[in-house]
Amino acid sequence: MPLQPPAIASIFPSMEVVLSTQQITKVYQMGEVQVHALRGVDFDLRQGEFLVLLGASGSGKSTLLNILGGLDRPSAGQVFHGKTNLAEATDDELTQFRRQHVGFVFQMYNLIPRLTALENVALVTDVSDHPMDPMRALTLVGLSERADHFPAELSGGEQQRVAIARGIAKQPEILLCDEPTGALDFSTGIMVLEAISQVNRQLGTTTAVITHNASIAQMADRVVRLADGKIIEVTENRTKLSARDIRW
Ligand SMILES: Nc1ncnc2c1ncn2[C@@H]1O[C@H](COP(=O)(O)OP(=O)(O)OP(=O)(O)O)[C@@H](O)[C@H]1O
Numbered sequence: 001m002p003l004q005p006p007a008i009a010s011i012f013p014s015m016e017v018v019l020s021t022q023q024i025t026k027v028y029q030m031g032e033v034q035v036h037a038l039r040g041v042d043f044d045l046r047q048g049e050f051l052v053l054l055g056a057s058g059s060g061k062s063t064l065l066n067i068l069g070g071l072d073r074p075s076a077g078q079v080f081h082g083k084t085n086l087a088e089a090t091d092d093e094l095t096q097f098r099r100q101h102v103g104f105v106f107q108m109y110n111l112i113p114r115l116t117a118l119e120n121v122a123l124v125t126d127v128s129d130h131p132m133d134p135m136r137a138l139t140l141v142g143l144s145e146r147a148d149h150f151p152a153e154l155s156g157g158e159q160q161r162v163a164i165a166r167g168i169a170k171q172p173e174i175l176l177c178d179e180p181t182g183a184l185d186f187s188t189g190i191m192v193l194e195a196i197s198q199v200n201r202q203l204g205t206t207t208a209v210i211t212h213n214a215s216i217a218q219m220a221d222r223v224v225r226l227a228d229g230k231i232i233e234v235t236e237n238r239t240k241l242s243a244r245d246i247r248w
């Protein structure tokens with residue numbers, strides 16, 4: 001009898017769960033040594049929410065995000081997207097899941113130097129099922145006037161916003177961001193976070209953002225704290241602030 005995914009979240013009965021993990025562990029084998037990166041994580045990502053994942057370096061944040069996004073599989077446990085158990089999916093199925101459902105934004109922007117901002121975004125929309133117009137994606141992150149710039153002609157924050165535009169242009173169900181402001185100065189980071197938050201609000205894209213900056217938690221609907229491969233706290237914000245209103 002295959003395990004069934006939980007249909008609804010416990011706290012908000014009406015809120016639909018987009019991804020859920022049950023008792024996932026991740027063990028990396030490094031020669032003789034085993035690294036226990038995740039030690040039994042039960043976690044829901046809910047439709048339309050802005051979730052922030054906090055935790056010290058090495059606590060397992062990226063490992064969890066990569067498993068949620070189908071970039072990796074857990075060593076044990078279940079990861080449900082609807083009725084699909086990603087923990088048991090083949091490589092091809094994971095690729096399909098990522099292609100159809102997930103947008104990623106990483107610390108390093110990974111833009112293609114010889115393509116303009118618009119072309120970098122269009123690269124993704126060309127292979128998507130229901131993309132938005134690449135120009136609209138750039139407009140959403142406030143960069144329509146930089147569409148013809150090459151990455152070298154953009155600031156770091158602008159490059160990261162192009163990466164966000166690229167991440168959302170295929171209109172993914174889920175946007176996963178791993179330290180999107182990690183390489184940026186403070187005020188530029190705020191602009192980038194505003195762009196992500198705006199996409200979440202305007203498109204309703206379910207969004208999870210990893211960060212080292214606990215202040216960012218005030219922008220979130222929910223905050224999940226990891227320590228040593230376990231979830232140690234989940235909090236909900238009754239009111240969430242925009243990046244500009246946060247006292248940093
Ligand atoms: N590919 C890997 N091979 C072996 N060990 C790994 C691998 N990736 C991560 N680890 C280990 O797993 C643990 C969790 O790593 P992870 O990258 O998930 O942490 P993190 O919370 O994202 O940290 P940071 O804030 O520094 O990015 C760490 O101890 C790390 O050294």
Ligand SMILES: [Mg+2]
Binds near residue numbers: 061062063178
């Ligand atoms: Mg990390």
